[in-house]
Amino acid sequence: MPFFLTKDIQKGTGLFMNEKFFDLKKEKQDRMINAALKIFAENGFRKASTDEMVKEAGISKGLLFHYFVSKAGLYEFVCDYSVKFIMMEIGSAVDEKESDYFELRRQIERAKSAAMKNFPYMQMFLLQAKKEDAVGSAKEILQTLDTAYDNICRRADFGYLESPSKERLVCIVEYTLNGLLAQMLEGGTFTPEDYLKEALAYLGELENLYIRRETASPSPF
Numbered sequence: 001m002p003f004f005l006t007k008d009i010q011k012g013t014g015l016f017m018n019e020k021f022f023d024l025k026k027e028k029q030d031r032m033i034n035a036a037l038k039i040f041a042e043n044g045f046r047k048a049s050t051d052e053m054v055k056e057a058g059i060s061k062g063l064l065f066h067y068f069v070s071k072a073g074l075y076e077f078v079c080d081y082s083v084k085f086i087m088m089e090i091g092s093a094v095d096e097k098e099s100d101y102f103e104l105r106r107q108i109e110r111a112k113s114a115a116m117k118n119f120p121y122m123q124m125f126l127l128q129a130k131k132e133d134a135v136g137s138a139k140e141i142l143q144t145l146d147t148a149y150d151n152i153c154r155r156a157d158f159g160y161l162e163s164p165s166k167e168r169l170v171c172i173v174e175y176t177l178n179g180l181l182a183q184m185l186e187g188g189t190f191t192p193e194d195y196l197k198e199a200l201a202y203l204g205e206l207e208n209l210y211i212r213r214e215t216a217s218p219s220p221f
Contacts, residue, residue, distance in 0.1 A: 017077045021067040032057045032064070034119055036078045041125040045075050045135050076136045079129055082122050083145045089115045094152060101156040102207040105173060106200060108152070113196035120192070124185055127178055161210045169210060176202050 021029065035057035039048045050071055054061045068074040093111035098104055112123050130142055153170060163169040177199055184190040184198075 017068045017073055018066065028059075030118060032059065032067075033078060033081060034121065036074055037082070037119055037121040037125045040075060040078065041121045041128050044128060045071075045132055048075075050074075072136055076138055076141070078125065079135075079138045079141050082119070082126055083141050085119070085122065086112065086115050086126070087145060087148055090148065090152075099155055099157040101153075101158055101161065101169075102203055104152055104156050105203055108149075109177065109196060109199045109203070113192045113199075116192040116195070120190060121185070123181060127182075160212055161207075162212050163210050173203070173206060176206065 021032075024032075032053075035053045038056060039053045043049070048071070050061060050064060053074075054064050057064075064074070068077060089111040090108060093114065094104065094107045098107065115122055126142070126145070129138060132138070158166045158169070161169065180198055180202060181190075181195060184195055
């Protein structure tokens with residue numbers, strides 16, 4: 001990832017941790033972030049064990065708490081980091097002039113897949129975090145990502161689709177893709193490339209199912 005993007009992600013993180021964390025080698029930073037994302041995603045905040053995190057990251061517990069003052073501080077940090085990372089990927093992948101709903105969804109899934117090449121559990125962590133009771137400022141941080149998704153969805157054109165409602169179709173797509181991701185991670189078969197391939201295939205099936213017959217044309221996926 002380009003250096004200036006890393007600097008953008010760092011902004012404001014001093015609220016949650018010792019900023020000397022970013023002086024570590026990038027490989028070690030990513031190892032610690034990935035370990036936290038995985039354990040928080042699998043267990044939620046309250047049941048997540050920092051012992052498991054340090055074992056997963058291959059570091060000492062003392063080192064973890066040298067950079068993060070508490071488990072809550074670590075949670076807020078990875079929440080903030082994840083939201084900023086995903087939003088930057090979306091910013092580069094989603095065409096501001098695009099209005100076709102399913103094409104926008106494909107672009108969003110490409111952005112998520114790109115993020116998960118570096119951080120495989122990032123998306124599952126964000127989904128788990130949305131279910132949790134408030135941990136510090138996490139809810140406010142997550143709201144910025146929800147707002148970004150809402151803004152993209154607001155400009156989407158649903159007029160060429162047959163659906164009971166726009167809201168119901170969006171929910172069907174969300175449940176399908178989130179379920180696919182969870183299944184692949186839990187089954188140990190996850191790779192970002194395989195996820196994206198399957199996600200695009202499901203989106204193609206759903207598009208063909210809901211497109212108005214008079215405007216129907218074969219989906220490229």
